[in-house]
Amino acid sequence: MARYDIALIGFGGVNRALAELIAARGDGLEAELGFALRVVAITDLRAGSLVRTDGDGIALAPLLAVAPDGLDFSGMPGGSPEPRNEWVIREVPADIVAEATFTNPTDGEPALSHVRWAIEAGKHVCTTNKGPVALHGPALKELARQAGVSFEFEGTVMSGTPVLRTARRMFGGLAVNGFEGIMNGTSNYVLGRLESGLSFADAVAEAQTLGYAEADPTADVEGYDVQLKVMILANEVLGAELTRADVPCTGISALTAEDVRRAASEGLRWKLVGSAERHADGTVVARVAPVALPAEHPLAGVSGPTNALAFHTDLLGTVTVGGPGAGRTETAYALLSDVIGIHHRAVSGTGILQEARRG
Ligand SMILES: NC(=O)C1=CN([C@@H]2O[C@H](COP(=O)(O)OP(=O)(O)OC[C@H]3O[C@@H](n4cnc5c(N)ncnc54)[C@H](O)[C@@H]3O)[C@@H](O)[C@H]2O)C=CC1
Numbered sequence: 001m002a003r004y005d006i007a008l009i010g011f012g013g014v015n016r017a018l019a020e021l022i023a024a025r026g027d028g029l030e031a032e033l034g035f036a037l038r039v040v041a042i043t044d045l046r047a048g049s050l051v052r053t054d055g056d057g058i059a060l061a062p063l064l065a066v067a068p069d070g071l072d073f074s075g076m077p078g079g080s081p082e083p084r085n086e087w088v089i090r091e092v093p094a095d096i097v098a099e100a101t102f103t104n105p106t107d108g109e110p111a112l113s114h115v116r117w118a119i120e121a122g123k124h125v126c127t128t129n130k131g132p133v134a135l136h137g138p139a140l141k142e143l144a145r146q147a148g149v150s151f152e153f154e155g156t157v158m159s160g161t162p163v164l165r166t167a168r169r170m171f172g173g174l175a176v177n178g179f180e181g182i183m184n185g186t187s188n189y190v191l192g193r194l195e196s197g198l199s200f201a202d203a204v205a206e207a208q209t210l211g212y213a214e215a216d217p218t219a220d221v222e223g224y225d226v227q228l229k230v231m232i233l234a235n236e237v238l239g240a241e242l243t244r245a246d247v248p249c250t251g252i253s254a255l256t257a258e259d260v261r262r263a264a265s266e267g268l269r270w271k272l273v274g275s276a277e278r279h280a281d282g283t284v285v286a287r288v289a290p291v292a293l294p295a296e297h298p299l300a301g302v303s304g305p306t307n308a309l310a311f312h313t314d315l316l317g318t319v320t321v322g323g324p325g326a327g328r329t330e331t332a333y334a335l336l337s338d339v340i341g342i343h344h345r346a347v348s349g350t351g352i353l354q355e356a357r358r359g
């Protein structure tokens, strides 16, 4: 039975939910998936760092019993008040680094460095962090290829809904000419709550409590989060090389509760739509903007944190993928699906240097 040792970088909603999955369902996953997972390091800006590479690794249950705000690794064996990210990522023996710190839409840091350090150290990386992937995806993929490790990022678009893998693996033989969709759970949730009579600020606060929003929800309501997702998708699926400047972006912050309710009374639903289209000359034109969709539009009925993405293809016409677009556990599942992808590559021997460890 293979075993993968994991280092969790950032211990907020998503990586904590991954630890919960491993703690609660590890044995079942082992039986089903054919590999075990052992957490050997955790770092967090607020809690510090914790390393334990002997025995069963870090005992997760006692950590998960502590409220997130109260977690402090400094008094624990193997603990430190400092995150010590670079040392942990480079030096602690682990097979996989799961990066889930804040997304920085400007330059991707410090997550970009976290990913680079891991790849340079010969470790596989899975991340839900949109910054490094949207802003430096091709360079990181090339670095990973040269190092013979996997770089996986399914959770960067539509959380645990496997939209990137679906497009990469299931669309063989199809030409994908464009896509449009609802790709931000927070703004979609907020728009729905405005329709129900809530204020904008209260609706955003709810999305934060539910774990949908970014640490700074400006990225959600101003559309930057969707801008990064459009870049990731366009670069992955349409072969584009979009930068942020190529994707004009307007969010939902200028919409009032009254706008949204008046539109609803006229049979229209405001949605934040991200799209990209490949033109005949090969250029890819992308944008993010709120649109008042007629009720019969397929995206108009997509509610709450659910997202949906319609791909425009030559042979099948429009193919739509829908599912959760945000949420702690849903996004932790994306990391688990990345680990499964890493395992499949390891056992099929496709260019991976590190062997699956024998437990
Ligand atoms: N929550 C969701 O539904 C989804 C989140 N994501 C992305 O996943 C990542 C994590 O999301 P959440 O867990 O919800 O965010 P969060 O804000 O709950 O957690 C982030 C954690 O990272 C820690 N952190 C920040 N900078 C750090 C650093 N330099 N070193 C060590 N720790 C650091 C923070 O202390 C915090 O505990 C973000 O990049 C987000 O954009 C992606 C898809 C969905």
Ligand SMILES: N[C@@H](CC=O)C(=O)O
Binding pocket: 156, 158, 159, 183, 184, 185, 186, 187, 212, 213, 214, 220, 225, 325, 326, 327
């Ligand atoms: N804040 C994001 C989380 C997932 O990327 C969202 O609301 O969609």
